Amino acid sequence: MNCAEIRSLLHAYLDGELELVRSLELERHLAACPACAAEKQSVHSLRSALQQNDLSYRAPNSLRTAVRKMVRGHEKTSVAREHPSIWKWIAAATTAFAVLTFVFRPITSRDELLGEVIASHVRSLQADHLTDVVSSDQHTVKPWFDGKLDFAPDVKDFTGQGFSLVGGRLDYLDGHTVAALVYRHNKHFINVFIWPSDKRPVAETENCRGYSIIERDANGMRCFLVSDLNAAELDGLARLIVP
């Protein structure tokens, strides 16, 4: 290895991230090259200075308190909304199990689910949080979900058919973390929520509070489309996604 190569690998070496064979090679070079040895010493001192000068910021207590309060507040409202009377007891009984397994699935009726779908759609438009990954390229959006979900949603762009892929994000519906794909048709945004389900396949179209909602289930996936588009146009996208 020459000096330029050594200097580019020096950082990984000092970070303990260089494989053994190359580390040995690098050490041999350092023993014979005073210039590279000096550079190593310099980077080493810089690292020590960064680590030992207490440059980290600590979360203020006010923030810690605010965050705890926020979580408690959330919890109370969601418990009150989703578990009237008897469900509270069932929820309490399953808590110990849920704590261990990190599984938390509120029981949601269809009306509640449609309400959640609309609420998520509206929130995504209002809160300026339509997408976490912005891309019209399905090969960018699909891998973005890897590792964030325990399933792989099918992501396709349908610009040619009038529905452009805008991006994707994670959302939360019916007790699941779901994939949300965002499409645009003219000036209308469409949220497509996808999550795995062992439900029997259905194809339903509903109109709810001025929004069109289409459910299409297939191949073990539950899929909801929601938009202020009219149902017929929205159905065009539904047929592309679940032929």
Place this chain on the structure above:
Amino acid sequence: MSATESQFEQIVLPHLDAAYNLARWLAGNDHDAADIVQEACVRAFRFGGGFRGGNSRSWVLAIVRNTACSWLEKNRPPVVSIDDGELAEMEDPGNAVPPFHGADRDVLRAALEALPHEFREALVLRELEGLSYKEIADVAEVPVGTVMSRLARARRQLQQFLAKKGEV
């Protein structure tokens, strides 16, 4: 205590200092950092079910980083984003880096703040939070090789900045 709240207490709260430190270095002031962490906590809480075991610190920091990025995009005048290739071209690897002879805390802070966003993020995660290359790659959603070159170039720029400060 309900399941999700205790989940949050176990997964997110232990990393609140790390979350705040990253947000503070990315946002540049206390107030914005606190806002970003709060918003990130709301997201972490909503997506708590998305945590499938593994490294909870990386998971939390990735949410903080994403929140900070969308927050900065929304609230700060747009900065011209340069990709790693362009950044590499701007540097001349032929130039020897001036040796580091020590610097006090304020100068080090100023030097870190002067770094491009991607470099500052990598250095904060590596030197202040002690993350591995793999963990930084997960948080910043870039390949490990990019983490390696960002850190090398971040330290070079830091040394150059500190040398200039030393001359004044």
